[in-house]
Amino acid sequence: MFYRETGQFKASYKTDSAKFPIFQDKLFIWFYIIIGFLVIPFFGSEFFLGAIMIPFLVFTLASIGLNILTGYTGQISLGTGAFMGVGAYACYKLTLAFPDVNILIFIFVSGFFSAIVGVFFGLPSLRIKGFYLVVTTLAAQFFLEWAFIRIPWLYNYNDSGAIEVPQREAFGVIVTGAQASAEVRYLVVLAVVVIMTWFASNLISGRIGRQWMMIRDMDIAAELMGVRPLYAKLSAFAVSSFYCGVAGALMVFLWLGAAEVESFDYNHSFEILFMVILGGLGSLLGCFLGAAVIWILPVIIRDWLPPLVDALTPFTITSSAADLVSDIIIGVMIVVFLIMEPLGLARLWSIIKQKLRVWPFPY
Numbered sequence: 001m002f003y004r005e006t007g008q009f010k011a012s013y014k015t016d017s018a019k020f021p022i023f024q025d026k027l028f029i030w031f032y033i034i035i036g037f038l039v040i041p042f043f044g045s046e047f048f049l050g051a052i053m054i055p056f057l058v059f060t061l062a063s064i065g066l067n068i069l070t071g072y073t074g075q076i077s078l079g080t081g082a083f084m085g086v087g088a089y090a091c092y093k094l095t096l097a098f099p100d101v102n103i104l105i106f107i108f109v110s111g112f113f114s115a116i117v118g119v120f121f122g123l124p125s126l127r128i129k130g131f132y133l134v135v136t137t138l139a140a141q142f143f144l145e146w147a148f149i150r151i152p153w154l155y156n157y158n159d160s161g162a163i164e165v166p167q168r169e170a171f172g173v174i175v176t177g178a179q180a181s182a183e184v185r186y187l188v189v190l191a192v193v194v195i196m197t198w199f200a201s202n203l204i205s206g207r208i209g210r211q212w213m214m215i216r217d218m219d220i221a222a223e224l225m226g227v228r229p230l231y232a233k234l235s236a237f238a239v240s241s242f243y244c245g246v247a248g249a250l251m252v253f254l255w256l257g258a259a260e261v262e263s264f265d266y267n268h269s270f271e272i273l274f275m276v277i278l279g280g281l282g283s284l285l286g287c288f289l290g291a292a293v294i295w296i297l298p299v300i301i302r303d304w305l306p307p308l309v310d311a312l313t314p315f316t317i318t319s320s321a322a323d324l325v326s327d328i329i330i331g332v333m334i335v336v337f338l339i340m341e342p343l344g345l346a347r348l349w350s351i352i353k354q355k356l357r358v359w360p361f362p363y
Contacts, residue, residue, distance in 0.1 A: 005357070019201060036190055041183045049182040050255070056295050057186075057193045058251045063275045063287035064200055065243025070273075071281035072204060073236035074216030075125050079118075079137040080244050080272045082144035085264030086114040087245025088252040089154045092163045095253075096156060103168040103175055107192070107253065111245040117144070118241020125233045141266050148261040162260045165253050176253045185254040192250060196243065201284060203239065212236050213282075278334055280346030289345040293333070298326035 008023055010016040020026045040053065062084060069075050091110035095103065121140040125133055148154060155163050167177025174180045175188055203209055211232045214222035223229055252259045271294060279290025302322045309317045317325075341347055 019205070033194070036194075037187065041186055044186075046182045049186045052296060052299055054182075054186055054189050054255045055251075056291055057189045058247050058255055059272060059275060059295055060288050060291040061193050061196060061250065062244050062247035062272050063279065063291050064197060064284060065240045065247065066272050067276050067279075067281065067283070067287050068200065068204070068212070068243065069236050069240035070276060071283065071286075072209060072216060073212040073233065075122070075129070075233060075236060076134050077137040077237075077240070078134055078266065078269045078273065079121060079140040079144070081264045081266060081268035082141040083114045083118055083241045083244035084248030084251065084268065085144060085148055085261070086117050086241075087111055087248035088259060088264070089148065089163065090114065090245065091249035091253060092156075092165070093154070095166060095168060099166070099168075102170050103253065104170045104188070104192075107246060107249045110249045111242040114245025114248070115238040115242040118237045118244075119234050122234055122237030122241075125237065126230060138266070138269075141269055145261055145265060148264065160260075162258050163252065164258045165256075168253075176257075178257070180254075189250050189254050192246065196246065197284060200239075200243070204284075208232075208235060274330070274334060278330075278337055278344055280344030281342075283344070283346035285349065286344050286346035289349070293345070294330060297330065298323065301326040301329070 004024075005022060008021075010021065015021065020029060041049065044053065062080060065083075066077065066080050069077050087110040090113035091106050094101075094106045094109060098106075121137065124136045128136065149161065152158075152161075155161055158164070165176050167179055168175055170188070173184055175184060204212070211222070211227045212235075214225070214227050215229060215232045215236075219229055222232070248264065252263070256263065275290035275294045276287065277290070278286075278293055279288070280286025302319060305322045305325060306317050306319065309315060337344055
């Protein structure tokens with residue numbers, strides 16, 4: 001009854017194939033957009049914006065990239081962290097070479113460099129799949145990490161081996177560097193994530209997305225029906241790497257401010273894979289939910305658990321112990337979801353929404 005659909009008629013093909021056919025869903029989307037753009041940046045503290053919301057959005061974008069490859073095309077990858085690094089290093093070199101160009105242009109252009117590298121390492125997917133493809137993409141992760149260390153040109157021959165983000169402006173506003181405010185950086189990241197999520201949604205529901213899903217479900221049958229596996233698999237690797245590259249550029253330029261090779265190691269690849277698994281394979285909503293659980297939940301536990309234990313019990317708990325508790329909780333959640341609900345939090349939300357549509361009646 002909360003999702004009352006009485007009177008919401010679909011009188012055309014356009015309304016019947018709309019992404020949000022129910023009025024309540026449209027209302028919720030506009031509510032979240034208004035909260036994100038008009039409420040959070042003006043009422044959120046610098047810590048909340050810089051340490052919680054910006055990394056949450058960055059990892060959401062990287063999760064969308066990996067979900068396009070794994071959830072919608074069925075190709076597994078453990079090189080997400082390295083592809084994010086390609087985007088970050090490409091954006092850094094472009095910014096130094098052309099300091100007067102709008103930084104937002106370079107953030108998107110850096111994704112194309114990552115897409116080229118992703119297509120190159122995606123070539124083995126034409127002959128192998130499953131566990132063997134996992135090993136291949138993990139090799140790409142190790143090779144790119146080696147390149148980030150051994151090629152000094154990438155970090156401009158800096159003695160520390162790190163890339164330091166210079167101050168840059170976009171439309172007369174300081175966006176990167178120490179002088180950039182958390183509100184501006186948050187709004188830029190949020191705008192990029194909203195635009196690229198909308199683009200991914202249209203891409204998935206179109207011809208290219210249907211080809212990806214046909215390859216995922218049964219590649220031999222898809223080929224017999226006219227789908228070219230070469231084009232479908234490599235386009236999925238290109239789009240996925242593009243999203244990861246843009247996420248890497250956002251991570252360094254609008255969140256960290258500086259980065260070393262450890263910022264793009266295999267731990268990030270596994271972390272983003274866990275976000276996709278926990279949120280839900282083949283779901284854009286699951287990317288947001290998975291990133292929220294993996295990134296925001298440990299921050300809440302680390303900040304709230306020690307004072308709560310001190311107030312309610314005679315014991316004390318350190319920050320490192322709180323981190324261990326959060327790791328245990330997330331690990332248990334991953335195991336439980338893999339056993340009980342492999343489609344993740346997005347599927348749970350779908351079930352809850354279906355219950356709300358018929359509430360209070362059971363059927």
